[in-house]
Amino acid sequence: MPSVAIRSLIACVILAGAAVTLHAQQAWPTKPVRLVVAFPPGGIVDNVARQLQPRLQAALGQPVIIDNRSGAGGTVGAAEVARAAPDGYTLLMVFDSYATYPLVYPKLSFDIAKDLQPVTQIASNPLVLVVNPRVPANDFKSFVGLLKSQPGQYNYASVGPGSSNHLTAELFKAQTGTFVTHIPYRGGGPAQQDLLGGQVEMMFLSAVLAQPHVKAGKLRALAQTGAQRAPAYADTPTVAESGYRGFEVNSWVGLLAPAGTPRSVVDRLQTEVRKIVTDPAFDQRLREQGLTGIAGTPEQFVVVLRAEQDKWTRLVRERSLSLE
Template sequence: MRFTRRAGFAAALLPMAARAQTWPTRPFRFVIPYPPGGPTDILGRVVALGMPAAIGQSVVVENRAGASGVIGSQEVARAAPDGQTFLVNASIHTIIPHLNRAMPFDALADFVPVTMIARVPLMVVVNPALPIQTIADLIAWLRANPGRASFASSGNAAAPHLAGELFKQMTDTQMQHIPYRGSGPAIADLMAGNVQVMFDSIPSSAGAVRAGQLRALAVTSTTRTAAFPELPTVAEAGVPGFDISTWYGIWAPARTPMPIVERLQQATASAVAAPEAAARLASLGAEPVADTPAQFAAFCRSEYDRWGALVRTAGITGD
């Protein structure tokens, strides 16, 4: 009986192994768990556009927004591990499990990390109608207007939320957090003046900044970004030690054959290295990474632990 079961299991793996050797034979899809227009959507589409040249097949991008990325991620976690469905998500993937004990999936066990696409600093942006030109002005205005300010984010406990909470702690200021279903809706409300501040990923706010619809004050990384070299870092603008960035990656459903995972990683590396994609990423302040599946898996585990500690320290809940 033991031999029969093992033989049956091995036989079941044969079709999947054969598919892995020939993958991809038809277009596959990237599920992006946020609305169009946000940074995850932008970077996912940059990679998708490069896939025909890198791998010989196109990618269908599908936005499945809701619940800080949980709805789209759950769809991928439940998908067949056949190389037809992948998740493109941000660092929130390793944060949200610490906020929701009733998660419909395990963020680590139910996915195979494929590769990190890019790492991107955030940018502090404000509504241009405010009398704020610098980080020092922002701190002074917040202290002079306690209880009046609110800051937007792309979702509860996403990097823009954590950046705002960190800023509040390090500057002893107060702002009310207003979460949105993605950066696109948050930026729309910021431009309308319904919220005053946002710590947003550069890809989603760069266009509005260049058009004069938002005013950028600084970037949140330890070094300036080539996309906006005139902007100081928050640390050099008066908040020493401030450092937070976000990152974006690709995951496959658990049990996806490693030949497929490795092939997609290689294709992603080619896609982001193509001149047009590299220029696009640079204009958005994104640093391409395209690390190996093993490197990305180790990174996801370390980020899971790091963000969990920060969530607990800051007292952030899933409400």
């Protein structure tokens, strides 16, 4: 049995170790934090990141450096963060397409369930069904009737197979019994350009991106995909209100970290983001853009990701969709 002196020494070592661990947790961050945005500048993820950045670096007391690492639907940036040290100094901001990576990219170099861990879902916004003003339909019901009367005569745009606008349009087709041809684009810019020009007639577009075009009369909003109407689209009914109960799709932006990042760091990040998002001035700014702040717990974000994966996997299988 260890002597009193040895037991005292062991106790001192344990306490010293605990003190060092506590100090390390309290000290983070002691250097700049890199916030990898997996998409180009100007998009919705980049937009949210740049609104969050000055407030987050003020809260952390260290610079937060935005690093746009786009490519392959966001998987380039995600792969880089998945390989980063799990020390809280490299973080990742992603779009809703993150949940469909395993469906779209079966040969991913990383595992979204094992190599990255959710920190918080930052904000969400509905998609808006928008049509070119030349389409002879002024509301959702008449548009569905038009599509049924002319199957295959209309096209919808997406930013690529497996994207939220692609899968939402396929869900719309499944529930309304309509047939619209999918025209995939390599990015939102070209897709919106052809939608505005009339080369394609419809698109499920992020509420944030659709808003300026709807306000200018260049696009017509027929329905939104959230459970409730977004304040920025108070006059636009939801798809559920239009007769298709249970139809709900939300675009979202989330924050992740490399797997193994200390829980104390994850909790600190989530707490600071929640404070920012719930600040009345910041919340109002989000709402004006059609966004709703969330900043839930990592566990809540996990639930969202699993639900998204289940929903879209089921749709892809039932509709035998090609995601290539």
